[in-house]
Amino acid sequence: MQTIVSQTSPPKKSVLYDPKVRGAFYQVLLVLTVGYLFYMAASNAVENLQRAKIASGFGFLNNTAGFDVSQTLITFSAAGSTYGDAFIVGLLNTLVVSAIGIVLATILGFTVGIARLSKNWMVAKVSMVYVEVLRNIPLLLQLLFWYIAVLGPLPQPRDSIGFGAGVFLNSRGLFMPRPLYASDAWVIGTALILGIVGTIVFRRWARKQQEQTGQQYPVGIITLALVVGLPFVSWLVLALVGTNPISFDMPQKGTFNLRGGMQILPEFVALLVGLVTYTAAFIAEVVRAGILAVSKGQTEAAGSLGLRPGQTLRLVVVPQAMRVIIPPLTSQYLNLTKNSSLAVAIGYPDLVQVFMGTVLNQTGQAIEVVVITMGVYLTISLVTSFVMNIYNRRVAIVER
Amino acid sequence: MSTAIDTSRFVQHNQIEALPPPNLARGPIAWVRENLFSSPLNGLLTIFVFYLLYVIVPPIIDFLFINAVWTGTDRDACRAETAGHRIGACWAFVIDKINYFTYGSYTISERWRVNIFFLMLAVGVTWLLWLRAPRRDLGALYFFWLFPTFSYVLLTGGNMDLGGGFWVGFVVVSALFIGAFAAMAYLLKVSVKSGAAIGAGIIAVIGITLALMDFDFGLDHVPTSLWGGVLVTLLVATVGIVFSLPFGILLALGRRSKLPIVQLASVIFIEFVRGVPLITVLIMANTMLPLFLPAEMTVDRLARPLIGVAFFASAYMAEVVRGGLQAMPKGQYEGAMSLGLNYPQMMVFIILPQALRIVIPGIVNTFIGLFKDTSLVSIVGIFDLIRTIEASRIDPNWAAPTISYTGYAFAAFFYFVFCFGMSRYSLGVERRLAAGQNR
Amino acid sequence: MKKAIVSIAFGLTASLLATGASAQATLNSVKQKGYLTCGSNTGLAGFGVPDAQGTWTGLDVEYCRAISAAIFDDPTKVRFIPLAAKDRFTALQSGEVDVLVRNSTATMSRDTQLGLDFPAINYFDGQGFMVRKKLGVSSAKELNGASICTQQGTTTELNLADYFRANNMKYEVVAFATSDETFKAYDSGRCDAFTTDASGLYSERLRASAPDDHIVLPEIISKEPLGPATRHGDDQWTDIVRWTHNAMLNAEELGVAKANVDQMKTSDNPEIKRLLGSEGKYGEAIGLTNDWAYRIIKHVGNYGESFERNVGEGSKLKIKRGQNALWTKNGLQYGIPIR
Numbered sequence A: 001m002q003t004i005v006s007q008t009s010p011p012k013k014s015v016l017y018d019p020k021v022r023g024a025f026y027q028v029l030l031v032l033t034v035g036y037l038f039y040m041a042a043s044n045a046v047e048n049l050q051r052a053k054i055a056s057g058f059g060f061l062n063n064t065a066g067f068d069v070s071q072t073l074i075t076f077s078a079a080g081s082t083y084g085d086a087f088i089v090g091l092l093n094t095l096v097v098s099a100i101g102i103v104l105a106t107i108l109g110f111t112v113g114i115a116r117l118s119k120n121w122m123v124a125k126v127s128m129v130y131v132e133v134l135r136n137i138p139l140l141l142q143l144l145f146w147y148i149a150v151l152g153p154l155p156q157p158r159d160s161i162g163f164g165a166g167v168f169l170n171s172r173g174l175f176m177p178r179p180l181y182a183s184d185a186w187v188i189g190t191a192l193i194l195g196i197v198g199t200i201v202f203r204r205w206a207r208k209q210q211e212q213t214g215q216q217y218p219v220g221i222i223t224l225a226l227v228v229g230l231p232f233v234s235w236l237v238l239a240l241v242g243t244n245p246i247s248f249d250m251p252q253k254g255t256f257n258l259r260g261g262m263q264i265l266p267e268f269v270a271l272l273v274g275l276v277t278y279t280a281a282f283i284a285e286v287v288r289a290g291i292l293a294v295s296k297g298q299t300e301a302a303g304s305l306g307l308r309p310g311q312t313l314r315l316v317v318v319p320q321a322m323r324v325i326i327p328p329l330t331s332q333y334l335n336l337t338k339n340s341s342l343a344v345a346i347g348y349p350d351l352v353q354v355f356m357g358t359v360l361n362q363t364g365q366a367i368e369v370v371v372i373t374m375g376v377y378l379t380i381s382l383v384t385s386f387v388m389n390i391y392n393r394r395v396a397i398v399e400r
Numbered sequence B: 001m002s003t004a005i006d007t008s009r010f011v012q013h014n015q016i017e018a019l020p021p022p023n024l025a026r027g028p029i030a031w032v033r034e035n036l037f038s039s040p041l042n043g044l045l046t047i048f049v050f051y052l053l054y055v056i057v058p059p060i061i062d063f064l065f066i067n068a069v070w071t072g073t074d075r076d077a078c079r080a081e082t083a084g085h086r087i088g089a090c091w092a093f094v095i096d097k098i099n100y101f102t103y104g105s106y107t108i109s110e111r112w113r114v115n116i117f118f119l120m121l122a123v124g125v126t127w128l129l130w131l132r133a134p135r136r137d138l139g140a141l142y143f144f145w146l147f148p149t150f151s152y153v154l155l156t157g158g159n160m161d162l163g164g165g166f167w168v169g170f171v172v173v174s175a176l177f178i179g180a181f182a183a184m185a186y187l188l189k190v191s192v193k194s195g196a197a198i199g200a201g202i203i204a205v206i207g208i209t210l211a212l213m214d215f216d217f218g219l220d221h222v223p224t225s226l227w228g229g230v231l232v233t234l235l236v237a238t239v240g241i242v243f244s245l246p247f248g249i250l251l252a253l254g255r256r257s258k259l260p261i262v263q264l265a266s267v268i269f270i271e272f273v274r275g276v277p278l279i280t281v282l283i284m285a286n287t288m289l290p291l292f293l294p295a296e297m298t299v300d301r302l303a304r305p306l307i308g309v310a311f312f313a314s315a316y317m318a319e320v321v322r323g324g325l326q327a328m329p330k331g332q333y334e335g336a337m338s339l340g341l342n343y344p345q346m347m348v349f350i351i352l353p354q355a356l357r358i359v360i361p362g363i364v365n366t367f368i369g370l371f372k373d374t375s376l377v378s379i380v381g382i383f384d385l386i387r388t389i390e391a392s393r394i395d396p397n398w399a400a401p402t403i404s405y406t407g408y409a410f411a412a413f414f415y416f417v418f419c420f421g422m423s424r425y426s427l428g429v430e431r432r433l434a435a436g437q438n439r
Numbered sequence C: 001m002k003k004a005i006v007s008i009a010f011g012l013t014a015s016l017l018a019t020g021a022s023a024q025a026t027l028n029s030v031k032q033k034g035y036l037t038c039g040s041n042t043g044l045a046g047f048g049v050p051d052a053q054g055t056w057t058g059l060d061v062e063y064c065r066a067i068s069a070a071i072f073d074d075p076t077k078v079r080f081i082p083l084a085a086k087d088r089f090t091a092l093q094s095g096e097v098d099v100l101v102r103n104s105t106a107t108m109s110r111d112t113q114l115g116l117d118f119p120a121i122n123y124f125d126g127q128g129f130m131v132r133k134k135l136g137v138s139s140a141k142e143l144n145g146a147s148i149c150t151q152q153g154t155t156t157e158l159n160l161a162d163y164f165r166a167n168n169m170k171y172e173v174v175a176f177a178t179s180d181e182t183f184k185a186y187d188s189g190r191c192d193a194f195t196t197d198a199s200g201l202y203s204e205r206l207r208a209s210a211p212d213d214h215i216v217l218p219e220i221i222s223k224e225p226l227g228p229a230t231r232h233g234d235d236q237w238t239d240i241v242r243w244t245h246n247a248m249l250n251a252e253e254l255g256v257a258k259a260n261v262d263q264m265k266t267s268d269n270p271e272i273k274r275l276l277g278s279e280g281k282y283g284e285a286i287g288l289t290n291d292w293a294y295r296i297i298k299h300v301g302n303y304g305e306s307f308e309r310n311v312g313e314g315s316k317l318k319i320k321r322g323q324n325a326l327w328t329k330n331g332l333q334y335g336i337p338i339r
Helices: A002-008 A019-051 A058-062 A083-116 A121-135 A139-151 A183-213 A219-241 A266-293 A296-304 A309-345 A351-363 A366-398 B028-035 B040-066 B091-103 B108-129 B136-156 B164-187 B192-214 B230-255 B260-275 B278-292 B303-327 B330-338 B343-358 B360-380 B385-392 B403-438 C002-016 C026-033 C059-072 C088-093 C108-113 C155-166 C179-187 C198-205 C235-254 C270-276 C292-299 C303-310
Strands: A168-170 A173-176 A178-181 A246-249 A262-264 B297-299 C017-019 C036-041 C078-083 C099-105 C123-125 C127-132 C146-151 C171-176 C193-197 C214-216 C224-231
Touching: A019 B260, A019 B278, A058 A083, A083 A121, A083 A266, A083 A309, A083 A351, A083 A366, A121 A266, A121 B040, A121 B403, A139 A266, A139 A309, A139 B360, A139 B385, A139 B403, A173 A266, A183 A219, A266 A309, A296 A309, A309 A351, A309 A366, A309 B278, A309 B360, A351 A366, A351 B278, A351 C155, A351 C171, A366 B260, A366 B278, B091 B108, B091 B230, B091 B385, B091 B403, B108 B136, B108 B230, B136 B192, B136 B230, B164 B192, B230 B260, B230 B303, B230 B343, B230 B360, B230 B385, B260 B303, B278 B297, B278 B303, B278 B360, B297 B303, B303 B343, B303 B360, B330 B343, B343 B360, B360 B385, B360 B403, B385 B403, B385 C179, C026 C059, C026 C235, C036 C059, C036 C088, C059 C078, C059 C099, C059 C235, C059 C292, C059 C303, C078 C088, C088 C099, C088 C224, C099 C123, C123 C198, C127 C155, C127 C198, C146 C155, C146 C179, C155 C171, C155 C193, C171 C179, C179 C193, C179 C198, C193 C198, C198 C214, C224 C235, C235 C270, C235 C292, C235 C303, C270 C292
Parallel strands: C036 C078, C036 C099, C146 C171, C146 C193
Antiparallel strands: A168 A173, A173 A262, A178 A246, B297 C017, C099 C224, C123 C224, C127 C193, C127 C214
């Protein structure tokens, strides 16, 4: 016994065999290598920047921009705005197209995903073809298609297509009347908010009532009355009592283009349509997988309880499928946001186009601009994952 | 005792009528009734879908085939005024430019080299993806070492002209390197001979690679600024996969490592790359790489996005491989360790072969994504397929209304064939693996 | 295994890195390499454009060929690196190209802050506008409210904003990353006007689906002296680039052309003798042979020939000499005497 012990216990064993020592050695090696690479990169960069006489630091954000941007959500002018403002303009444009894109892609994606599982043969096959075609063609190509092939041939402003009510379509975009608010228009806004809050309260109450008594209330009609009716009534009252609180600025033909009104750029439309149709194909697959993951017994049980197919889907299948759907759905949302950077190919002024394009070129401060831009996308990614993790945990608790 | 009925009242108050028995009728009419018109709503949907197809499909077929122009040498063939009828797709344009779309401006007399590259790529991909191919280990050696080296020599012309001084230095460093391995083996009290052999093996691989690149095969130099089209698209994708698989495996192992710094470094790299759009990585590689290198060093314009794509793909590949590693039952690790295998042995001989096998579908899917993303290099000015099409469609010789559509249709077809094929393949492998697990 | 993979990766990466020229002694490195690397446009008809076979032509391209002829007695020892507007100066600074001849505007900040030299101006240009004829616009002052397509990362974008602000006019800017996208957007009707250097307008108009439907407006809203750029600090190399241009100008002024350069060698005119190297040692002073200018004219021709062939009457562009005529013909091109 003792001999065996003395053989296996290593009195003279080299420290090189100790896993801890080895681990430490590898880690030190890694730190040294990475540190050296970073040091070399940094010192080279400093030297190169000095040689090329490129300024460094973030002071350039306060310099006057000197260029214009086509779509700005904040006031922006070449003379008065800074590179910092240009950054905000680009960021807001990215966020707007992503937010609208996410909403629309979700709707379209769920529709197509559910349609793929439809009992209707035609609907299922057409959805399948849609998914396969859109998923297997690069997004860049689809964007170019929408922008150049679909929106490009729209007529010149002089031959705008009119839809009545001040809505026009031409190669410069979609033109709509822009609402102008008078001083007492806040009443309508307040009515709208009140309506929404009222709806939420009522829905909660109605749900509780139903769970306790089985009594059902006409939720839909009351929602409509609160959200649409209340603002409408307040508008009517205001209009009858005094001046019209909301008037419209109509687009009118100018020398070159329609003037006034609200203009939606074709770049925006092309990017939005491209992102939505492309991402929806992926969301459809996510939704399909999620629904298939719900066991068939659930559907059958719901059917035997007398729920209609629509109700089964809404009340039994989708809530359970959501648990499977949410994580990949989140990554699709992030993909959509990241893919919005392809705007640069079709001239939509998003963050990458304005900031990594024009600002980088005008200032030459590549490192700062790249760091800021990447930082923005990283932040969006991390915040979204964080929020989704919280949501995921909540959904998981419901499972019991 | 409360029952479930007390807590939830979603159920009907009255008994509803039983459904009719399943329809046992067969034949096309019964099929149509069951699958297309099972309810009024379904009937409406079917009619709606038929209408949609009627609106969309005939014009597409009309455009792509019926009214298409197949022959011609310039714009006159594809203009309605000169051709005298309605014009659909102008395939004559694609046929006229097909060499440009395939090779870019690659020197015409040297294009056979590109063809050999395509052939070698096809051989490598088949060897690795065909699950019953013989000696797939040799296939890996071919795909990750011989094929990249030969391709480099073929496409650029090789003859790096490293000079005698470099080789003297190389021999000195090699001797030191082998010595270090032998010394380590001596310290670890294992066979000095085998230690030196491993060192020599590594040196040999690097040495042969460099020697092949350095050797003058008598091929003309073809600068990368002439490369373009499908060549570049496939090249970017190939570099992505060749580099990302080994590097992705390392990152995945790093992320699952017990060493905190290694793990942290891997996590930061993976999450950073996955958190930003590829286009920003490409712009960064394009504008910042030259800044980070010493002043007298420049990076080839084509190599910059290649480096960017390689890093980008590695992070995604790492996550796929990690999935495979996590799916391995713990018993495999424990079994390997109880056999006395050390970490590299355990990974190389036990875990990775199994883990990589089950993630083949994931790898192929990542590759599909990568393949589609190669189109983004056109934004940083690389002449890939899309860029060559963009450049050709503004050629005044071919200025006709349908040129752009035709160019895009061609590119869409190209990408679709590749991506759809690969996705079918990955689906097939997935089914096979599932069948294996269901047993 | 790990190390092997890492070192292979490094080896491959290193193999793609090529050592460029250092700031000093570009001439030596060019002679050693056996060819000249020249940064050129990605494709601007008349100035620098490759054909399907990869052969480059254009006014800027011939400038590079002239330098090559002066050094190697062979105009083909040039490798052209197509550069986008935003990459061009970094490529020159980093030594990726020996000389940048890519219709780049010489400005004070570029000269002093980017570490560059602009030895010569081979084309005097200015920013202009192109519109469709059927708009009925005859002056840039009438462009109030128009949408204008422009390229990012150029002085054009800034000049445009300045011009409209100065004239108190409104406009909608649509900016694209490459000149191809910009022009195609204009051509497809996305914008009312297209703006870039006037030379570029003529060159791009050729690519329009119907070139005759477009006119270039008379206003020139900026000064754009275009010329080659070299790295600051290598005076010998900068001299070679500068005197290549002057040699071509002097040749035109003295009537020395590609066709008659051999007869002119026997001319008694002392100016011609100095130009062609039969008198004095001017070539050796810049590190070349004394017949350097003879080689340029023999292989490429004088400035006037190059201009007419690429952008003037002999080309599709049909640009008038205008400001680019010799000073003797009321232009701005003034060859500094060789003596």
